[in-house]
Amino acid sequence: MAENGPLFGTVVEVEVGAPAHGGSCVARHDGRVIFVRHALPGELVRARVTEDRGGAFCRADAVEILRPSDERVAPPCPHAGPGRCGGCDWQHASGAAQRDMKGAIVREQFERLAGIDVADLFAGVEALPGGLLGWRTRIAYAVRPDGRAGLHRHRSHQVEVLDACPLGVPGVGDAAALARSWPGLTGIEVARSADGLSVLAHRPGSGRQARGRRPPDRVSVVDGPSRLTQRVGERDFTVAADGFWQVHPDAAATFAGAVLAAVAPQPGETVLDLYAGAGMLTALLAEAVGTTGNVIGLESSRRAVADAATNLADLPWAGVRQARVDEASLAALGVDPDVIVLDPPRAGAGRTVLAALLAMRPRAIGYVACDPAALARDVRVALDAGWQLSAIRAFDAFPMTHHLECVALLTPAPSGG
């Protein structure tokens, strides 16, 4: 990574402005934008430039706080700070300030990428139960060449060796795996479920990847259960230990509650659940539409589809099919859904998929999004097609980090298409 621009390594004094998407705040110096980490809006700081690629912006770490914000707190983790662990972004901010900054980012992303002001729709970022620490039920630790485990430093391949991560639930944050050496592994993952603790080894994958990228790791369970039971409301779900499940213990139920409240599925309706994973939303949607309804999930992972078959066994009017969500797989369904729910990975659904969904003319689309930028871009596509953003909520399901989850409701605009 080129880090040799003129400002690299220098220390500059800057007034810190608004939070930026990604865990820093925006400052200006000599006409250049500087994204400053470890700072808060309104602070005056001395910041060391950590990256200057000669473009319009550079990155820096606040190394001295000359005028602190009232929202500044002492980071509870001894590994937080400039040049240290990159797992968290906001250890130095109060919980209220973290949510305020995330809310500002949601508003800013919608203004910039969707061209709309969501102030009237959006009440701010909602906290999940449990506080800022001890919420991660799964942590993927990185392993150094010498076998010691920790977490990557910010934008670095270097690993900060840890004896505990305060974000983890017991057994995960203070994992015994951290006290051991793991020679030959690229990572060690620890997950807690109702069945106990699972430890998964990441070994270097084989084969070649384009553009010098590392092949995907080979992942295997080395200790504990290989199938995890996860509970949402009254239902238990079974998920492969290396399959997708929300990491915050209250996240799945919270997002499911929000998306069901938004789209209000009615008995007898046909619903599409896209990017369905192990069928968590599929099952809850199926319960809502009842035996006269129909829920069709699409999911690309073969293993998640197998888990979904188990999880939906008592709901024969619901099923998850293995397919990538794209124009062709949507057309092949041959249904006119009343409601579509989508929960895509970080990149969002994208223009083509969204256009195909809008063309199906459902009465409502519920969108669960882990990146407000991708959501805002996809919402713009819907607005251009005569749809409206009718509701949006955001949840702090990832305290101390810049991440957040949004749940949005899109409906056809009264006068639109």
Ligand SMILES: C[S@@+](CC[C@H](N)C(=O)[O-])C[C@H]1O[C@@H](n2cnc3c(N)ncnc32)[C@H](O)[C@@H]1O
């Ligand atoms: C954020 S998870 C959501 C899972 C599920 N809704 C839940 O809450 O448990 C996204 C899922 O999309 C799947 N996925 C990723 N890209 C996909 C694609 N192009 N088509 C279908 N599924 C995809 C992943 O395997 C993953 O299970």
